Amino acid sequence: MIVYILRRIGQSLFALAAMAILVFIGVFAIGNPVDILVNPEANQAEIAATTARLGLDKPLWEQFARFVGHLFQGDLGTSFVYGRPAMEIILQRLPATMELAVTALILAVVIGVPLGVYAGLKPDSIGGRSVMAGSILGFSLPNFWQGLLLILIFAVLLGWLPAGGRGETVEVLGIRVSFLTLDGLRHMILPALNLALFKMSLVIRLTRANTREVCLQEYIKFARAKGLSSTRIVLVHILKNIMIPVVTILGLELGSMIAFAVVTETVFAWPGMGKLLIDSINLLDRPVIVAYLMLTVVIIVTINLIVDLLYSALDPRVRLSQVKA
Amino acid sequence: MTALLSIEDLKTHFFTRDGVVKAVDGVSFSLMRGQILGLVGESGSGKSVTGFSLLGLVDPPGRIVDGSIRFDGEDLVKGGEPMLRTLRGKRIAMIFQDPMMTLNPVLRIDTQMIETVLAHENVSRAEALKRARDALVMVGISSPDERMQSYPHQFSGGMRQRVAIAIAMLHKPDLIIADEPTTALDVTIQAQILAEMQKLCAETGTALIWITHDLAIVSGLADRLAVMYAGRVVEEGETARVIERPLHPYTKGLIASVPQGKTRGARLQQISGMPPSLRSLPKGCAFRPRCARADEACLEEPALEEKLHGRKARCFHPWSLDEAADARRQAPSRDGMAETAT
Ligand SMILES: Nc1ncnc2c1ncn2[C@@H]1O[C@H](COP(=O)(O)OP(=O)(O)OP(=O)(O)O)[C@@H](O)[C@H]1O
Ligand code: SF4
Ligand SMILES: [Mg+2]
Numbered sequence: 001m002i003v004y005i006l007r008r009i010g011q012s013l014f015a016l017a018a019m020a021i022l023v024f025i026g027v028f029a030i031g032n033p034v035d036i037l038v039n040p041e042a043n044q045a046e047i048a049a050t051t052a053r054l055g056l057d058k059p060l061w062e063q064f065a066r067f068v069g070h071l072f073q074g075d076l077g078t079s080f081v082y083g084r085p086a087m088e089i090i091l092q093r094l095p096a097t098m099e100l101a102v103t104a105l106i107l108a109v110v111i112g113v114p115l116g117v118y119a120g121l122k123p124d125s126i127g128g129r130s131v132m133a134g135s136i137l138g139f140s141l142p143n144f145w146q147g148l149l150l151i152l153i154f155a156v157l158l159g160w161l162p163a164g165g166r167g168e169t170v171e172v173l174g175i176r177v178s179f180l181t182l183d184g185l186r187h188m189i190l191p192a193l194n195l196a197l198f199k200m201s202l203v204i205r206l207t208r209a210n211t212r213e214v215c216l217q218e219y220i221k222f223a224r225a226k227g228l229s230s231t232r233i234v235l236v237h238i239l240k241n242i243m244i245p246v247v248t249i250l251g252l253e254l255g256s257m258i259a260f261a262v263v264t265e266t267v268f269a270w271p272g273m274g275k276l277l278i279d280s281i282n283l284l285d286r287p288v289i290v291a292y293l294m295l296t297v298v299i300i301v302t303i304n305l306i307v308d309l310l311y312s313a314l315d316p317r318v319r320l321s322q323v324k325a
Numbered sequence: 326m327t328a329l330l331s332i333e334d335l336k337t338h339f340f341t342r343d344g345v346v347k348a349v350d351g352v353s354f355s356l357m358r359g360q361i362l363g364l365v366g367e368s369g370s371g372k373s374v375t376g377f378s379l380l381g382l383v384d385p386p387g388r389i390v391d392g393s394i395r396f397d398g399e400d401l402v403k404g405g406e407p408m409l410r411t412l413r414g415k416r417i418a419m420i421f422q423d424p425m426m427t428l429n430p431v432l433r434i435d436t437q438m439i440e441t442v443l444a445h446e447n448v449s450r451a452e453a454l455k456r457a458r459d460a461l462v463m464v465g466i467s468s469p470d471e472r473m474q475s476y477p478h479q480f481s482g483g484m485r486q487r488v489a490i491a492i493a494m495l496h497k498p499d500l501i502i503a504d505e506p507t508t509a510l511d512v513t514i515q516a517q518i519l520a521e522m523q524k525l526c527a528e529t530g531t532a533l534i535w536i537t538h539d540l541a542i543v544s545g546l547a548d549r550l551a552v553m554y555a556g557r558v559v560e561e562g563e564t565a566r567v568i569e570r571p572l573h574p575y576t577k578g579l580i581a582s583v584p585q586g587k588t589r590g591a592r593l594q595q596i597s598g599m600p601p602s603l604r605s606l607p608k609g610c611a612f613r614p615r616c617a618r619a620d621e622a623c624l625e626e627p628a629l630e631e632k633l634h635g636r637k638a639r640c641f642h643p644w645s646l647d648e649a650a651d652a653r654r655q656a657p658s659r660d661g662m663a664e665t666a667t
Contacts, residue, residue: 218426225382227411237429241430316433
């Protein structure tokens with residue numbers, strides 16, 4: 001078990017290093033941030049001064065070495081644009097993204113699992129077929145397009161919900177959150193739904209496939225032969241079995257949801273990390289880009305690890321073999 | 326005394342994309358309280374579908390299209406789902422073939438037992454737990470308290486089947502349908518379970534339908550035999566009499582293919598020909614292509630009729646009725662029987 005965790009951490013460290021190198025080369029290849037940062041009317045001396053201040057006059061390998069050196073002191077660099085530590089800027093935006101991702105995840109499960117079970121129990125009914133057709137749309141339409149459609153329908157045509165921004169926030173334990181105010185919730189519905197749609201389709205398909213498979217199992221027939229009500233069979237015997245794959249996949253997806261809420265945050269002007277990333281790429285703000293991607297990797301690795309542990313908690317067969325191992 | 330269960334000309338068909346599969350197409354038998362009936366037939370003859378039909382557990386595209394199932398005076402086919410649900414697990418229980426597959430892998434044994442109690446009786450959890458425990462003790466599981474906290478994968482196959490039997494016994498049902506419950510187990514466990522089931526049923530007065538393709542197993546166990554071929558019961562009667570003087574040529578073939586004490590080491594006879602395909606049954610008697618006694622009369626469909634006192638068969642030329650005629654027929658029948666050494 002411990003060996004396993006250590007190996008996982010080792011793998012992620014390797015991923016982190018590879019990514020940092022790639023980002024350094026990538027940003028270097030795209031252009032010179034100084035061109036964007038300085039005043040267009042700045043003279044040669046001012047440009048040279050800025051370049052020197054940001055350390056961009058050094059060769060790339062030296063810049064990288066300095067970055068690594070600082071990294072070991074827990075410093076991910078200072079934003080070229082804001083002049084503040086990159087990590088601080090990102091962490092400031094983290095709650096907004098987390099809030100959005102978790103809400104989207106909850107939506108995906110709360111809507112997706114029942115629909116998937118229904119479609120699995122009644123695959124040939126009109127309802128079951130409609131659910132599947134809907135999930136194909138959710139799967140195949142581009143995310144930004146779904147987002148624009150949501151805005152068009154609910155914000156522009158119907159005028160029920162705001163089209164962008166975070167709305168009113170309140171501070172809880174020093175973190176600004178939207179979901180505790182009515183206005184914040186109203187702002188959150190559309191982006192959360194947008195972020196959830198793809199995962200929801202995934203959950204529906206996964207749940208349906210698993211429900212159909214579990215339904216054919218002898219133990220379901222045996223449960224029926226025991227005289228159990230169909231409610232109990234669905235809610236306990238079927239659901240408990242399908243939750244194993246659903247939880248696994250969703251856990252893995254949560255990581256990518258936090259990391260790549262980029263499209264949704266851009267479409268809905270949601271001030272989260274994803275939007276920050278897009279802005280930083282536009283400004284070639286290398287420290288922020290690097291820090292963002294590193295944080296993302298750490299988040300994904302951590303979540304995957306938690307999912308693995310959760311998985312073994314859900315499935316008694318896995319639990320046993322791990323105790324032995 | 327009226328029968329506990331009496332099935333009359335039951336037909337369960339599957340309406341599949343490529344045609345109707347008449348899995349059960351004329352099953353009749355009856356059973357008294359506390360009796361054991363062996364339901365015998367080769368693979369695909371419709372034994373399991375018969376069992377599921379009794380409990381109303383046939384799934385689409387299959388359904389019961391004809392016939393009646395009377396259980397303790399009530400018609401289960403007419404009674405439908407509400408009546409069946411009150412009977413399932415309570416008055417009629419079922420045990421399946423593969424104990425590896427019948428228990429839900431993610432639920433603890435106690436959960437799976439308690440829910441069975443609570444599905445039919447309004448008792449406290451503690452009471453349900455106590456009953457579950459007693460049932461486990463009854464089927465010979467040691468340290469039941471500890472065992473109940475386990476998951477199915479922590480049990481051996483034989484133990485799992487014992488748990489399944491314990492679950493079936495929870496409500497002391499009037500009837501248990503056991504669908505090849507020992508086929509997946511090794512021989513010693515098989516014998517143990519067989520003996521235990523027999524003892525339990527005798528103690529509780531439970532009637533038993535033991536489904537198997539192995540005539541040897543039921544001949545020592547069952548009071549009555551019903552032999553199935555291609556979805557139909559072709560012979561029914563008291564076990565000892567059926568074994569001693571089978572009426573239907575198929576039954577006779579089955580008996581000849583079972584190794585017996587006195588013939589051990591001798592050549593065993595197998596029924597020649599292939600098991601029938603339900604999609605393309607021959608005209609008339611379904612056994613005709615494999616039957617040495619067949620003649621033109623067999624192009625009509627025979628009905629299940631009483632041939633001897635208390636003995637039914639579905640055949641125009643049953644054995645054992647006319648010994649002289651049998652003797653004459655015996656000679657050519659040799660050609661129809663492929664001989665194999667054991
Ligand atoms: N869901 C189904 N759809 C179509 N045909 C089916 C279905 N279930 C069973 N059948 C058919 O019904 C016939 C009888 O099946 P059944 O399971 O009752 O046989 P069996 O006598 O129990 O055989 P075995 O000894 O192999 O268990 C088989 O030929 C099978 O193809
Ligand atoms: S009816 Fe004819 S074909 Fe069928 S079993 Fe009897 S003798 Fe054979
Ligand atoms: Mg079967």
